Amino acid sequence: MKLCGSYIIAGGNRLEGESCVSGSKNASLPILAATVLNNGITKLYNVPNIHDTKVMIEILRNLGCKVKRIHDKIVVDAREIKKYEIPEELMRKMRSSVILAGALIGRLKKATFSCPGDCDIWWIHRTSLR
Numbered sequence: 001m002k003l004c005g006s007y008i009i010a011g012g013n014r015l016e017g018e019s020c021v022s023g024s025k026n027a028s029l030p031i032l033a034a035t036v037l038n039n040g041i042t043k044l045y046n047v048p049n050i051h052d053t054k055v056m057i058e059i060l061r062n063l064g065c066k067v068k069r070i071h072d073k074i075v076v077d078a079r080e081i082k083k084y085e086i087p088e089e090l091m092r093k094m095r096s097s098v099i100l101a102g103a104l105i106g107r108l109k110k111a112t113f114s115c116p117g118d119c120d121i122w123w124i125h126r127t128s129l130r
Contacts, residue, residue, distance in 0.1 A: 023048040023072065029096050032056045035076040036063070036103035044074045055094040059086055063104075085112040092116070 009015070023046040032053065035042040047053055049072070057067045057074070063086070066077040084104050091097050095116045104111035 021046070025050060025052050028053055029056055030099055032060065032074070032076070033099045033103045035060065035065070035078050036081060036100065036107050038076075038078055039107075040077075040079060042076045042078065044076070046072050047074045048072075052094050052096065055090065055097065056100075058093075059090050059097060059100060062087060062090060063100075081107065084108045084110050086114075088114040 025048055028044070028047045029052060031044060032047070033056070035044075047069075049069070053074075057069070060067050060076060060078075063083045064078075064081040066080070068075045086097060086100060086104075091114045098113065098116045101111045101113060
C-alpha cells in the first residue's frame with residue numbers, strides 16, 4: 001500500500017537505493033548571504049533555480065561578487081566586495097533580501113538598504129507607528 005508522500009516498509013528485507021533530495025530555498029538564501037563573509041570562493045550545490053535565488057545572485061553581483069551557476073552548482077567569489085548598499089529596486093524584489101544586512105555588517109562594518117519587497121507587514125507596522 002502506498003500513501004501520497006509516504007512509504008510503508010514491511011520489515012524483513014534489506015533496504016537499498018538512492019534518493020535525490022531537492023534543494024531548499026529557505027536553506028539556500030541564508031547560505032548565499034553568508035558567502036559575503038568569506039573573503040574567497042564558495043561552492044554551493046543543490047541550489048534551486050527559482051526567483052528568490054536568482055534575485056539573491058543578482059544582489060551579490062551588484063555588491064561586487066562574481067557568481068557562476070552551472071546547473072545546480074553555484075560558485076561565489078566574494079573577494080572583490082566593496083559595496084555595502086543594496087539598491088532599493090533589488091531589495092523590493094524579495095522579502096528575504098534583508099538577511100544580507102548581517103553579512104555586510106560582519107564583512108564591511110556597515111550596510112545600507114531599504115525596506116524589503118513584498119512585505120505588507122512592514123508597511124502596516126510603519127504606518128501604524130506614525
